[in-house]
Every structure is written in structure tokens, then in C-alpha cells.
Amino acid sequence: MPTTESVMQSYSPGLEGVLAGETAICQVDDEGGAGLRYRGYAVGELAEKATFEEVAYLLLFGKLPARKELDDFAAELAARSVLPDRIVAFLATLPRDAHPMDILRTAVSWLGLLDSDSSHRSREATLRMSMRLLAQIPLVIATAHRLATGAEIVQWQPALSFAENLLLYLTGLKADEYERTKAMARVLDISLILYAEHEFNASTFSARVTASTLTDLYSAVTAAIGTLKGPLHGGANEAVAEMFVSIGSPERAEAWVTTALAEKKRIMGFGHRVLKHGDVRSDIIQREAERLSDLCGDRRWYDIALAVDRVMRREKGLYPNLDFYTAVAYLLMGIPRALYTPLFVCSRIAGWCAHVIEQQEQNRLIRPRALYKGPAPEVYVGLDDRR
Numbered sequence: 583m584p585t586t587e588s589v590m591q592s593y594s595p596g597l598e599g600v601l602a603g604e605t606a607i608c609q610v611d612d613e614g615g616a617g618l619r620y621r622g623y624a625v626g627e628l629a630e631k632a633t634f635e636e637v638a639y640l641l642l643f644g645k646l647p648a649r650k651e652l653d654d655f656a657a658e659l660a661a662r663s664v665l666p667d668r669i670v671a672f673l674a675t676l677p678r679d680a681h682p683m684d685i686l687r688t689a690v691s692w693l694g695l696l697d698s699d700s701s702h703r704s705r706e707a708t709l710r711m712s713m714r715l716l717a718q719i720p721l722v723i724a725t726a727h728r729l730a731t732g733a734e735i736v737q738w739q740p741a742l743s744f745a746e747n748l749l750l751y752l753t754g755l756k757a758d759e760y761e762r763t764k765a766m767a768r769v770l771d772i773s774l775i776l777y778a779e780h781e782f783n784a785s786t787f788s789a790r791v792t793a794s795t796l797t798d799l800y801s802a803v804t805a806a807i808g809t810l811k812g813p814l815h816g817g818a819n820e821a822v823a824e825m826f827v828s829i830g831s832p833e834r835a836e837a838w839v840t841t842a843l844a845e846k847k848r849i850m851g852f853g854h855r856v857l858k859h860g861d862v863r864s865d866i867i868q869r870e871a872e873r874l875s876d877l878c879g880d881r882r883w884y885d886i887a888l889a890v891d892r893v894m895r896r897e898k899g900l901y902p903n904l905d906f907y908t909a910v911a912y913l914l915m916g917i918p919r920a921l922y923t924p925l926f927v928c929s930r931i932a933g934w935c936a937h938v939i940e941q942q943e944q945n946r947l948i949r950p951r952a953l954y955k956g957p958a959p960e961v962y963v964g965l966d967d968r969r
């Protein structure tokens with residue numbers, strides 16, 4: 583057993599550089615050149631050749647699906663893409679200005695109340711719940727958004743891909759914009775692949791800590807959603823778009839960033855706890871964002887992003903992370919900004935659920951120690967004798 587002294591010697595604020603468990607799901611492969619691998623596959627190759635559905639299957643089931651397996655998986659997702667009436671009624675009662683991440687966190691907790699599997703922890707039950715969450719989270723987001731904006735509630739269309747359905751849900755793009763919509767859906771698909779998994783990031787770790795007490799999947803996912811919401815994690819993609827809108831034009835970017843840095847502000851979408859020399863995923867989504875900007879004949883957001891990127895590399899030596907150019911792509915798609923982080927959830931749910939299953943199968947309660955910095959020992963003084 584480690585002594586208190588040896589524990590204190592290994593203190594690392596924010597758990598930086600600490601190995602906190604084993605995983606077979608994701609490898610940060612900085613030295614191998616792939617950047618990141620999901621179950622052995624380079625994320626760049628998956629982004630180029632696979633669909634999000636294949637990647638979600640890979641994460642959850644541990645192998646790439648054969649065609650029949652993928653068809654069955656997609657059919658199962660489509661069959662589960664219905665929200666219980668009680669959830670729709672609940673969503674209709676929410677304040678119009680509630681943040682979609684707060685709505686999602688609350689709705690997932692509700693979904694757990696209605697799921698007869700929720701108290702089970704077998705691999706089969708957790709996979710069934712994971713599939714339900716994968717199918718229902720986009721519906722929660724879209725239904726809440728459509729109720730808040732008075733738009734018609736659309737149905738999941740089995741003939742469309744996961745990303746196409748999502749885009750349709752969130753933007754209601756018209757059929758006469760078919761070619762552009764197809765291109766946007768593919769970029770959205772790629773962003774979902776890139777967002778799906780990242781080892782022991784804060785929200786996944788949060789899910790694993792929660793699961794390690796042998797509680798249920800819905801509790802772990804609710805904790806993860808709350809963790810992802812913060813601007814230092816998933817909330818950064820929304821914050822990046824807000825920055826682009828506030829900057830307004832590429833010519834204003836240099837002064838905007840320089841002023842913000844002089845005021846010691848953090849520039850959202852830059853830096854990473856683990857990836858200190860750049861992020862392969864950012865390079866991929868940057869290329870896609872540029873391509874989409876040209877296709878849409880609108881380079882404003884991309885050029886603002888490029889200008890900010892240049893200043894940040896020069897002034898701080900910091901590289902963009904995945905959230906940075908993703909915000910350019912989502913702005914071009916016309917997705918409301920408050921839905922960017924919920925979109926991240928639509929994807930990362932696959933990674934979270936895979937980690938919960940892994941945690942359950944090799945469980946050890948996650949319970950670290952703290953370095954005490956409080957008062958020295960005190961003597962208790964009776965209530966009437968205190969001053």
C-alpha cells in the first residue's frame with residue numbers, strides 16, 4: 583500500500599501527466615504520427631474513409647462492422663429514434679432561454695427514469711442503453727430547439743445518415759439545396775468522427791469516476807454532460823464562434839487577439855492539456871472548413887480563423903485544437919451556436935458509453951488523495967464559549 587509520504591510526492595495538480603487507468607479504446611499517438619487512434623485505427627483514416635455510424639460501432643463493440651452489422655446498427659438506431667411522450671411534454675415546459683446543454687443534462691437524467699434497463703450493469707444492458715442514448719440525444723436537442731423556436735418537429739428519416747438527419751433536425755435545410763446540404767452533412771459527419779473519443783479527457787474521466795462507484799449509465803452520462811459543458815472543455819466550440827462573431831472581419835482579428843492577450847484572457851480553441859505540439863484533428867477539420875467555405879462562397883469565418891491562428895502561433899506558440907476550425911464549419915452550416923456543444927455530445931456519447939463499459943468490466947473505485955492545505959489542528963470550543 584502506498585504511504586502518505588509517497589502519495590504526496592506524486593502530487594500533480596489537475597492530474598497532469600498522471601496515468602489513472604488502462605484503456606483499449608483510444609491511444610494518443612503523438613510519436614507514431616497518427617495523432618490519435620480509436621481501437622488501433624488512425625483517426626485521420628477514419629475521418630477520410632468511414633462514417634460516424636461505423637466509428638460509433640467500432641467504439642462500442644470493439645471492431646469495425648461488416649456491412650450487415652452496420653445495416654443492423656443503423657436500423658436499430660432508426661428504430662430507437664423516438665422520444666417518449668413524457669419527455670416531449672417535459673421539454674415543452676422549459677424556459678425558452680435555457681441553455682441546450684442544461685436541457686440535455688436534465689433530459690438524459692429523465693430518460694434514465696423511463697428506461698427499464700437503467701439499474702442493470704451487464705454488458706448487454708449497457709449496450710442497449712448506449713444505443714438508446716445515441717439515438718435519442720439528437721432528438722432531445724432538436725425537439726427542444728424546435729419547441730423553443732416554434733419550428734415544426736421533424737421525424738428521423740431512416741434513408742438518411744446520422745449526420746444528414748442531425749443537420750436536417752438542427753437547420754431544416756431545404757431539398758433544393760441538396761448538393762450543398764450533402765457536402766455539409768459530410769463535414770458534420772467528419773466532425774462527429776473527430777469528436778467521438780479522446781482517452782481520459784475531463785468528461786470521459788468524469789463518466790468513469792461516476793461509473794466506478796457501480797452506479798448506472800445514465801448517472802455517468804449526466805455527469806459527463808455537465809463536465810463537457812464548461813468552456814475549457816466542450817463549451818469551447820460555442821465560445822470560438824462567439825469570438826468570430828465578435829471579431830466580425832479578418833482585418834480586425836489581429837487587434838482583437840492582441841488586446842485580449844494583453845488583458846490576460848484565454849483565446850478559446852487554442853491549447854490542449856495533452857497535445858502540446860498541435861492536433862491532427864484540427865488539421866483535418868481545418869481542411870474541411872476551408873473546402874466548405876469555398877463551396878458556400880463565404881470565406882469570412884475561415885479568414886477570421888486563419889488570422890487568429892496566425893497571431894496565436896506567433897504570440898503564444900499555441901496551436902488550434904479541434905474546437906477552433908469546427909466552429910467555422912458549424913457557422914457555415916447555419917447551426918445555432920448554443921447547439922455546438924450539444925452536437926459534441928451527440929458524438930462523444932459513443933466514447934463515454936464505451937468507457938463506462940470498459941470501467942465496469944475492469945472496475946476499481948476511482949478515489950485519489952488530496953494535498954491538505956487547510957488550518958492546523960484546532961481544539962473544539964463549546965458553542966457558548968466561542969467569540
Ligand SMILES: CC(C)(COP(=O)(O)OP(=O)(O)OC[C@H]1O[C@@H](n2cnc3c(N)ncnc32)[C@H](O)[C@@H]1OP(=O)(O)O)[C@@H](O)C(=O)NCCC(=O)NCCS
Pocket residue numbers: 813814815816818847848849850851852853854855856898900903904905
Ligand atoms: C485546454 C487548456 C485548459 C489546457 O490547459 P493546461 O494544460 O492546463 O495549460 P495551462 O493552463 O497550464 O497553460 C499553459 C500556458 O499557456 C497559456 N494558455 C493556454 N491556453 C491558452 C489559450 N487558449 N489562450 C491564451 N493562453 C493560453 C496559459 O495562460 C499558460 O501560460 P503561462 O504559463 O504564461 O501562465 C487551455 O489551453 C485552455 O484554456 N484553452 C482554451 C479553452 C479550449 O479551447 N478548450 C478546449 C480544449 S480541447
